[in-house]
Amino acid sequence: MLMDADQEQVLRQVERFVYREARLQDEHRYAEWEALWTDDGVYWVPANGDDIDPEQQMSILYDNRSRIALRVRQLLSGRHYSQEPRSRLRHLVTNIEIVRRDGPETAVGCNVLVFESNLRGETLWGARTEYLLRATGDGLRMARKTVKLVNNDKPLYTLSFLI
Amino acid sequence: MQQAPRTNGLGRLIRGDEVHGSLYRDPAVFAEELEKIWYRIWIYVGHESEVPKAGDFVMKSIGPQPVIMTRDAAGTVHLLQNRCPHRGNQVCTEQRGNTRAFSCPFHNWTFALDGRLTAFAFADGYEGRDMSKLRLAPVPRVASHRGFVFGSFAAHGPSLAEHLGPAAETIDRLCDASPEGEVEITAGFLQHRVKSNWKFLTENEVDGYHPAFVHSSIFGVADSGIGALYGAKSTALCRDLGNGHTEIDLRPEFRRIGKPLGWFGTSPERLPDYVARMNRAYGEEKARRIMIDGTPHVMIFPNLFIAEIQIFVLQALAADDTVQHVTALQLKGAPDMNRRLRQQTMGSVGPAGFLLADDSEMYERSQRGVAQRQPEWLFIGRGAHRERKDDNGLPVGHVTDEVPQRGIWRHYRRLMEAAPC
Numbered sequence: 001m002l003m004d005a006d007q008e009q010v011l012r013q014v015e016r017f018v019y020r021e022a023r024l025q026d027e028h029r030y031a032e033w034e035a036l037w038t039d040d041g042v043y044w045v046p047a048n049g050d051d052i053d054p055e056q057q058m059s060i061l062y063d064n065r066s067r068i069a070l071r072v073r074q075l076l077s078g079r080h081y082s083q084e085p086r087s088r089l090r091h092l093v094t095n096i097e098i099v100r101r102d103g104p105e106t107a108v109g110c111n112v113l114v115f116e117s118n119l120r121g122e123t124l125w126g127a128r129t130e131y132l133l134r135a136t137g138d139g140l141r142m143a144r145k146t147v148k149l150v151n152n153d154k155p156l157y158t159l160s161f162l163i
Numbered sequence: 164m165q166q167a168p169r170t171n172g173l174g175r176l177i178r179g180d181e182v183h184g185s186l187y188r189d190p191a192v193f194a195e196e197l198e199k200i201w202y203r204i205w206i207y208v209g210h211e212s213e214v215p216k217a218g219d220f221v222m223k224s225i226g227p228q229p230v231i232m233t234r235d236a237a238g239t240v241h242l243l244q245n246r247c248p249h250r251g252n253q254v255c256t257e258q259r260g261n262t263r264a265f266s267c268p269f270h271n272w273t274f275a276l277d278g279r280l281t282a283f284a285f286a287d288g289y290e291g292r293d294m295s296k297l298r299l300a301p302v303p304r305v306a307s308h309r310g311f312v313f314g315s316f317a318a319h320g321p322s323l324a325e326h327l328g329p330a331a332e333t334i335d336r337l338c339d340a341s342p343e344g345e346v347e348i349t350a351g352f353l354q355h356r357v358k359s360n361w362k363f364l365t366e367n368e369v370d371g372y373h374p375a376f377v378h379s380s381i382f383g384v385a386d387s388g389i390g391a392l393y394g395a396k397s398t399a400l401c402r403d404l405g406n407g408h409t410e411i412d413l414r415p416e417f418r419r420i421g422k423p424l425g426w427f428g429t430s431p432e433r434l435p436d437y438v439a440r441m442n443r444a445y446g447e448e449k450a451r452r453i454m455i456d457g458t459p460h461v462m463i464f465p466n467l468f469i470a471e472i473q474i475f476v477l478q479a480l481a482a483d484d485t486v487q488h489v490t491a492l493q494l495k496g497a498p499d500m501n502r503r504l505r506q507q508t509m510g511s512v513g514p515a516g517f518l519l520a521d522d523s524e525m526y527e528r529s530q531r532g533v534a535q536r537q538p539e540w541l542f543i544g545r546g547a548h549r550e551r552k553d554d555n556g557l558p559v560g561h562v563t564d565e566v567p568q569r570g571i572w573r574h575y576r577r578l579m580e581a582a583p584c
Contacts, residue, residue, distance in 0.1 A: 047354075058353050058508065060353060060514055061515040062509050070384060073384035074385075077383060081377065081521045081524045082521050119528070120527055153258070155354035157357070158357075158520045159515045159520075160515060
């Protein structure tokens, strides 16, 4: 499929956003990462499949905006021991595609592999990540981020870094 | 690695207030625990509300052993082992569902929900054989208390009521928080794995000494009242209920404060529907008492932790491998309460939980710690000088004391020294 210049430009913008978000996570730049959220942002990591109802069923993580802020405050406290010392991380983000555009909002899908090294050892986290990005005066912001871990139906080690 | 000194059996490794580090890390000890604890005493498996309808099944476990919990057409709950009696194939690979029967994909042998063999392919090959003994093996004993289903691999032994003893009342107290007197397990489980021995978890669930430190990051930023419950000045208690069951009893603090739903960090004004239903169900006086006291914080040995708003089911897989299955408790007939129970549970537990990420970090650090050669012993003597008996003759101490840990190890020693079945 050929892309027109506009689509090409949006894709580049989305890629820049997604790569930057991944780097802020890898480098534990929590406050800058938090600033990427809209005021109505929702951060979701489902469990036991990718299409559960998070209002009814347990998710690994289902944060509204105030809980995202709480998570960041805990990470910044210096006493959140599962991140003290902090995990060494690298997010590899690939297969970025624009799924849908609707006014100021762009739905994006991508594949993510995270390599984590911490006191326990090395852990690989594979996921399909979906974003709902919103164009604002300050550039793109995350209105929703959903991380569908490939093995979210299995026992998982502690996931206390930002995925 | 240092091996456990074995000359006088495992009892030698447990002194009154000292426990030998090898008990947490020696694979031979773990193998012996499987035979003497996990495959012998009553183990919590699941809740009846997880299989509400005839034909429902859900995959559960007893230690490393998978167990299928089913409900048959007559409404009876069964615990079955997932192994075809023909050539050993796994019969069920779904986590949950509803079915009329289990069919083994290997040779199409078919089993009813109670495990009976009901059909097998090309029957002429078995002419003259009595096939009735070939079935999915049941867990030999199954019993439940208020919907909580336990299984025991031992054909004979104490009844579930004898095993639970005074701990049964803590489950009753939990059910009282529902206007219909029942809890339900319907929100799905998170599975949180730790590279640690199960006993570090069992002990920590009733360790009132650690929250002030391990959880200071979240208490500090979340404006939580939980920290004070576990402070030096708290009037809360810890208690040894016997048979390895132990609890943190926060009621003295909640009664001193005297606010209904204070235990849940909220107030009657915010949950008017729940309060009205509780008043109707129990009368205002009793409802008020229940709502002040809150729900229990009890560790039912070895694997069911009722943690006020959620349950943890501990699954021991190896000396250094444990899975915590955790979900929100749901109170029957209390929809406004249940939504909050799910949200608070999701925030606090599981792999990304504000509380459990740090608990689990401690479990793994302890596991690596006890791999060090010295000191060989762990010390669990906190509060031994002020341990006393309550009105029911049960050992109690200050909430931060190690009465529960001493009780757990006393019972563990009895189990490990018992004669084989």
